[in-house]
Amino acid sequence: KPYINGKSLRPVDSAACFERPCSKWFTTSWSQCSKTCGIGVRVREVKCYQGEELGHSCDSTLRPEARQSCEVQPCTTEPPAEDACQDKATANCALVLRVKLCTHWYYRKACCLSCRNKSQ
Incomplete structure (x- = not known):
């Protein structure tokens, strides 16, 4: 191996670097369904974070859904069986x-x- 002043000329394997923290989508858990029977809606918060700060550079095509239809159970139209x-x-x-x-x-x-x- 070639040496200069006792040090190897081999390139270093790694070097420290700094990049801006990645922007990521974060979501809260889903709310309860807006209706106890039939089709309702549930919602959640969707926020873009860059490190620990709110950011604006998240990929909008990857944004998770903030609203979703839900159905806990179908609404019965006939009276309950006797x-x-x-x-x-x-x-x-x-x-x-x-x-x-x-x-x-x-x-x-x-x-x-x-x-x-x-x-x-």
Whole structure:
């Protein structure tokens, strides 16, 4: 290896340098959906930071979405099913079905489950 004054002439592997801090997009987490059912909107903040300072040199084509549609659950248009629909123990629902008394409001209510299942 060639030496001058005891030092190697080989180029150094690395040298310190300074560049401006990179600009990066930062986002907050998404807000809750604006609607509890059906299509709503959720939002978040999107900011460009250059190091620890707010910057303006982020690539706008890479900007994350700040708004997004969301749906927690579909809105039901039909009334909730009558889960409380039970046959009364005192009503003889087998007989009510046999003699077709489900058309009568009293028996339809007393034998709700049997009459409903029969009509399906």
